[in-house]
Amino acid sequence: MKGEAVIGTVTSGDWGHRVGMNLAYAFVDPVYSEVGQTMLLDLCGEPVAATVIPPSPYDPGHDLMRG
Numbered sequence: 001m002k003g004e005a006v007i008g009t010v011t012s013g014d015w016g017h018r019v020g021m022n023l024a025y026a027f028v029d030p031v032y033s034e035v036g037q038t039m040l041l042d043l044c045g046e047p048v049a050a051t052v053i054p055p056s057p058y059d060p061g062h063d064l065m066r067g
Contacts, residue, residue, distance in 0.1 A: 001040045001047070007032050010041060019057045024050065 001007065008028035016023040024041065032039060035054050040047045054060060 001042065002032060007039060016057065021057070023057070028052070 008026045010024045010026040013022065013024035015021075028039075033052060035052050037052045039050050039052075041050045042048075056062065059065070
């Protein structure tokens, strides 16, 4: 949600043990998909703050795949 507008849908989410944060995968209106954008998620009726982060928070440089 951004204000009263629905801007996307969460498809899955869970605790990211290696990165130490909750992660959610979502389809979001491209206008709101830039890194740093903030919004609210409806988690079982409770609003939860969310921020768009860069892809691959565990290995952003893909260095582990090349190891």
